[in-house]
Amino acid sequence: MTRTFLGMPATAPKGVGQLRGAEPFPAAARRALADAQLRRNLGHATATIRAKSGAVIGEVPDWEQLRAAGSAIKADVLARLPELLEQLEAQVTAAGGVVHWAADANEANAIVVDLVRATGSDRVIKVKSMATQEIGLNEAFESAGIVPVETDLAELIVQLGDDRPSHILVPAIHRNRAEIREIFLRAMPGVDPALTDEPAVLAAAARRFLRQAFLSTPVAVSGANFAVAETGTLAVVESEGNGRMCLTLPETLITVMGVEKVVPAWRDLDVFLQLLPRASTGERMNPYTSMWTGVTPGDGPQEFHLVLLDNGRSAVLADEVGRQALHCIRCSACLNVCPVYERTGGHAYGSVYPGPIGAVLSPQLTGVADNASLPYASSLCGACYDACPVKINIPELLVHLRDQAPHPPGESAVMAAAAYAMDHPALFAAAQRATRLRRLTGRRGQALPPPLSGWTAGRDLPDPPTQTFRQWWASR
Amino acid sequence: MTAREVILARLRAALDTAAPLPVEVPRDYRRDGPADLDRLVDRLTDYRAHVHQVAEAEVADTIAGIVPAAASIVVPPGLPPAWLPPTVTVLPDDDLDNARIAAADAVVTAAAVAIADTGTVVLDGSSDQGRRVLSLLPDLHICVVHTAQVVATVPAALARLTPRRPLTWISGPSATSDIELTRVEGVHGPRTLHVILLP
Numbered sequence: 001m002t003r004t005f006l007g008m009p010a011t012a013p014k015g016v017g018q019l020r021g022a023e024p025f026p027a028a029a030r031r032a033l034a035d036a037q038l039r040r041n042l043g044h045a046t047a048t049i050r051a052k053s054g055a056v057i058g059e060v061p062d063w064e065q066l067r068a069a070g071s072a073i074k075a076d077v078l079a080r081l082p083e084l085l086e087q088l089e090a091q092v093t094a095a096g097g098v099v100h101w102a103a104d105a106n107e108a109n110a111i112v113v114d115l116v117r118a119t120g121s122d123r124v125i126k127v128k129s130m131a132t133q134e135i136g137l138n139e140a141f142e143s144a145g146i147v148p149v150e151t152d153l154a155e156l157i158v159q160l161g162d163d164r165p166s167h168i169l170v171p172a173i174h175r176n177r178a179e180i181r182e183i184f185l186r187a188m189p190g191v192d193p194a195l196t197d198e199p200a201v202l203a204a205a206a207r208r209f210l211r212q213a214f215l216s217t218p219v220a221v222s223g224a225n226f227a228v229a230e231t232g233t234l235a236v237v238e239s240e241g242n243g244r245m246c247l248t249l250p251e252t253l254i255t256v257m258g259v260e261k262v263v264p265a266w267r268d269l270d271v272f273l274q275l276l277p278r279a280s281t282g283e284r285m286n287p288y289t290s291m292w293t294g295v296t297p298g299d300g301p302q303e304f305h306l307v308l309l310d311n312g313r314s315a316v317l318a319d320e321v322g323r324q325a326l327h328c329i330r331c332s333a334c335l336n337v338c339p340v341y342e343r344t345g346g347h348a349y350g351s352v353y354p355g356p357i358g359a360v361l362s363p364q365l366t367g368v369a370d371n372a373s374l375p376y377a378s379s380l381c382g383a384c385y386d387a388c389p390v391k392i393n394i395p396e397l398l399v400h401l402r403d404q405a406p407h408p409p410g411e412s413a414v415m416a417a418a419a420y421a422m423d424h425p426a427l428f429a430a431a432q433r434a435t436r437l438r439r440l441t442g443r444r445g446q447a448l449p450p451p452l453s454g455w456t457a458g459r460d461l462p463d464p465p466t467q468t469f470r471q472w473w474a475s476r
Numbered sequence: 477m478t479a480r481e482v483i484l485a486r487l488r489a490a491l492d493t494a495a496p497l498p499v500e501v502p503r504d505y506r507r508d509g510p511a512d513l514d515r516l517v518d519r520l521t522d523y524r525a526h527v528h529q530v531a532e533a534e535v536a537d538t539i540a541g542i543v544p545a546a547a548s549i550v551v552p553p554g555l556p557p558a559w560l561p562p563t564v565t566v567l568p569d570d571d572l573d574n575a576r577i578a579a580a581d582a583v584v585t586a587a588a589v590a591i592a593d594t595g596t597v598v599l600d601g602s603s604d605q606g607r608r609v610l611s612l613l614p615d616l617h618i619c620v621v622h623t624a625q626v627v628a629t630v631p632a633a634l635a636r637l638t639p640r641r642p643l644t645w646i647s648g649p650s651a652t653s654d655i656e657l658t659r660v661e662g663v664h665g666p667r668t669l670h671v672i673l674l675p
Binding site: 006007008009010041044045048049052061062065066068069072073075076078079081082085086095100101102103107151152153154157170172173176177180199200202203204206207210211214215228231233239240241242244245247248249259266267269270271273274281283284285286287288289290291292293296298299300308310314315317318319320323 | 498607634
């Protein structure tokens with residue numbers, strides 16, 4: 001491998017992490033659509049969160065100014081990413097932290113596993129983090145004989161249920177209260193057998209179960225919502241207090257963040273701390289936000305490691321159109337408004353990043369060939385663009401990526417034939433007459449024969465008009 | 477080549493292939509406004525915090541009305557002693573271990589800033605607020621805020637805060653919406669939050 005090659009933008013490696021599904025979206029979606037319980041759970045949850053979010057966004061008179069500022073800050077971050085990361089590294093180091101760089105998932109997992117081993121602990125408590133799911137950190141821990149304990153309630157439900165997360169913000173959105181009670185009764189050690197399915201009772205069971213882990217585990221792993229280059233400050237937003245526990249109680253804290261999470265200045269939090277909670281949980285402010293800069297003597301972890309992760313982000317950055325997917329602040333507003341996500345749920349997307357943002361981010365992180373069906377997992381209705389607090393033009397990205405996805409071999413032949421016919425008036429008129437034959441075939445004629453049947457697998461062929469424009473013109 | 481060099485080279489190469497234009501960030505959003513106490517109370521209450529508007533001389537009586545008699549209360553070193561009722565057992569934080577903090581009935585702290593728009597109090601680890609763990613493990617948190625500490629907006633709060641300090645932004649008690657998007661107050665952090673608002 002040459003030095004030049006090493007330094008070129010690279011996609012995320014295969015065989016590690018959770019960015020690639022086992023099957024294409026249409027196959028996975030078909031199975032999800034057949035699950036009536038799943039569709040009820042999703043419909044209820046997404047409608048609830050849309051209403052909450054809409055109400056608190058309506059309270060903010062300058063929401064559009066905040067969106068514009070958020071979008072511009074993120075564009076500025078990408079334009080200056082290398083220098084901002086160097087500045088962040090210098091500030092974190094000056095404040096007593098240690099910065100590590102991981103070119104891909106394998107490197108990141110190895111760094112974190114080694115850091116945990118160095119503490120001597122065989123257990124680690126975790127704050128919900130998309131980056132660590134992306135790289136498959138829990139699997140790496142298990143291979144190394146380290147037990148990862150997910151402390152976010154939804155992540156705990158997913159972990160105890162031996163399940164996969166299906167939403168960025170509410171990973172157990174596909175489970176209802178009765179199913180969660182079943183999972184706790186089956187898999188939570190020491191749970192009260194008289195557990196009811198009241199959400200408050202289920203939350204109290206998780207509180208009791210995790211308290212001891214919080215107080216006795218010497219090392220935690222978190223993600224980061226924001227990292228301020230100017231000050232070296234990291235920020236984690238959360239609701240339950242499990243984040244505060246992990247960020248405060250252990251002796252060692254390891255934070256894994258994608259390189260795009262850096263923001264230039266302290267005042268940039270003006271914008272994101274307003275956009276994120278209202279767009280994601282539909283709250284004016286999430287219950288808890290923790291900010292820390294390196295190590296504070298006498299308060300919280302006395303050893304802090306920050307792992308900066310590429311894992312395909314440099315490849316996304318190299319695409320002039322596609323790079324706006326790196327603006328994402330993981331609020332999941334686009335999932336909640338998407339008519340496709342609302343019906344299929346998150347598992348159908350294969351990657352840890354589901355929904356509209358997943359359909360544009362996952363294929364870019366892996367290379368489009370490895371997630372070729374995802375750019376088509378959309379009706380291009382545009383609701384995601386309207387909902388995005390940092391104005392990512394997801395429909396534009398979907399079309400851009402469809403261009404790059406491998407096309408069926410017959411497609412170019414059909415297009416060439418169509419172009420030839422349109423170039424020859426007599427042939428075109430004959431073709432138009434031929435379409436009228438289909439009027440005689442009735443409903444069966446609404447599908448095309450192979451090799452064109454793929455086009456009509458999910459849609460009816462439109463009825464041809466009784467008269468073409470040319471015929472009408474000739475008869476005037 | 478170290479991973480650091482690899483990543484920085486990759487990012488620079490990515491930007492070289494299609495160099496972005498310099499970006500001007502529009503900052504015409506609201507920076508500040510009148511600090512509306514009624515709004516703060518409304519927002520705190522909406523997220524299930526209990527609010528008491530009293531004079532400073534009444535803080536001890538107010539706390540006595542919140543906690544059970546003979547309650548054990550964790551207290552950061554710089555908290556004004558006059559705020560504490562004589563009926564309680566005070567546990568000053570002289571490096572208390574986590575088990576003792578967790579076993580206490582309540583914690584009383586001051587605050588650094590409060591935000592009216594969002595119903596948020598921010599602690600910054602000053603001596604009247606203490607280490608982060610103090611306000612985390614007890615099940616009841618009583619937070620005393622002066623009117624002069626109340627600002628209207630998130631940008632105004634950030635402008636008053638010092639990034640180098642460990643900051644905890646608190647908006648209501650600990651909560652989750654992870655089960656069917658139903659909000660449940662009280663998971664791992666304090667399940668009850670009282671805010672005492674002084675003139």
